[in-house]
């Protein structure tokens with residue numbers, strides 16, 4: 001691995017430091033070196049993690065299967081990630097979150113873990129992992145691992161022992177086994193479709209197992225753990241310590257809201273098959289419904305052993321919830337539908353308090369981010385309350401789509417709720433479970449198609465130009481917001497979903513489990529293009545001609561990273577420029593006592609025109625999501641601007657570095673639709689005096 005680092009010249013570095021310090025002062029922060037350590041109270045909130053690096057970080061999700069393949073098997077691996085560390089350093093990210101790389105039968109792409117303290121040989125070895133941590137740290141990049149505590153793989157030694165030990169054994173107490181001679185223990189369905197209860201007898205052939213079931217909220221190969229059994233938290237303490245001791249800086253907590261179930265396991269309102277009423281048109285109705293029920297597209301394969309005939313009758317709300325509210329939106333839950341006896345139970349908070357203490361016992365501000373599809377914002381912010389987890393993915397932001405009022409509402413609600421608990425708000429537009437945002441935004445609101453469930457060759461195809469312009473604009477807007485931002489691999493290339501992936505190549509069992517109605521998540525997981533040409537577009541980094549695990553579309557080379565590096569206006573260079581300016585101006589940082597989001601137009605005058613404008617220190621971050629140009633005069637009035645302000649970055653034109661007046665003039669006399677800009681407006685820093693710590 002080469003340790004290339006972009007070393008700025010001494011003079012440039014000095015200038016950058018000066019600018020950064022003066023910016024910190026404007027923002028009411030003394031300077032990085034004097035940030036207080038330890039427990040402090042800011043505006044009534046006492047926390048021990050006010051100085052956490054993760055508060056303002058840009059965290060890049062590596063999906064190891066699809067990032068870079070070094071060992072020529074068509075599947076990405078850790079050595080592939082090591083090879084691309086320079087690329088990530090040049091992009092300017094602060095941390096990498098790695099989706100699971102543990103030993104696993106890969107029934108759910110690695111979210112079915114059979115050994116939490118090792119590496120799947122397909123992805124490498126523990127030595128590779130250590131090299132990755134060392135290499136990343138040498139470049140100033142942190143490493144976060146994905147912890148999957150709701151369930152194990154059925155191949156985990158605990159589950160194998162549980163099957164062998166029989167009813168009533170201590171081994172079975174680690175999972176959720178129930179006896180029900182007739183029917184199933186309750187009416188729960190798997191998030192992936194089909195019942196959530198699997199009969200034990202077919203797996204053991206032991207007559208004493210007749211009438212016994214085990215719970216699997218996800219695939220039948222992913223039995224749920226029993227977090228009421230003290231052995232389970234004790235085990236995960238060891239897992240967390242194992243990785244902390246290996247030098248990781250944080251964790252992403254899978255299904256954080258699902259680990260504890262309501263006492264007595266009462267029936268839910270959804271019933272045993274979420275997909276039973278999916279649309280016949282492959283429009284992804286079921287997936288939308290699932291997302292709206294506060295989960296997202298999951299899968300269970302034909303190997304799950306749950307025959308389709310077991311599918312039960314649909315719920316009344318399925319079809320009502322299938323309509324998207326805006327392009328790129330994920331249907332919002334109809335009042336309270338996210339409340340389920342297996343989500344967001346009070347008991348989860350005990351676990352996170354325990355983990356907080358464990359992580360706080362280490363140096364380096366180790367952190368954990370919750371994957372918690374929970375609403376409303378107050379319940380969601382409970383996961384990041386003092387003494388619990390450090391951040392949670394802002395799925396309300398992701399779910400709002402290309403809809404300025406919805407985005408504004410989601411931003412205000414989430415930042416206010418986070419402010420109350422002293423947590424940074426996070427921002428995220430894509431991940432491995434949802435259709436890439438460059439494609440979600442590529443559909444007009446009235447097109448009558450909901451892309452949320454995945455897109456196939458016979459579905460309406462996206463307007464990729466529109467999607468890319470919108471994605472660039474909203475990504476730039478997002479990266480200018482205070483708090484932590486998450487980037488899903490490939491979005492920095494403007495990568496779209498693979499919308500014509502041959503159905504026979506699909507590996508996300510959502511496709512089978514939904515009776516071929518929801519295409520699922522494969523389209524967002526296609527191996528990355530690194531080179532414009534050649535076998536697998538450089539995904540296999542040696543250039544060997546091996547089949548990537550999912551086929552890439554033939555236009556993939558147009559998005560290749562190496563070509564984008566040379567094109568000044570490429571999406572990659574837009575992200576690079578944005579991250580650089582973000583760092584110089586500390587845009588990720590919320591000054592103590594400042595609200596997480598400060599709207600420039602408290603009167604919502606810009607908002608009414610679908611223009612969102614946030615004051616972030618002495619930078620104003622704007623996006624025009626409307627269909628009309630916002631004329632220069634109106635913009636100046638709203639921003640209190642004269643035209644002499646500097647445009648720092650624009651989504652249509654990387655590195656404009658020119659006066660706002662000139663920029664607007666050359667863009668038809670205003671801020672064009674589908675465009676975001678960052679403006680340096682020293683006249684309006686709008687930052688209160690530094691707060692004294694109470």
Ligand code: GLC
Nearest residue numbers: 108111218254255298299433
């Ligand atoms: C999380 C993961 C998803 C996985 C599920 C079950 O939601 O993001 O990919 O299928 O958990 O582990």
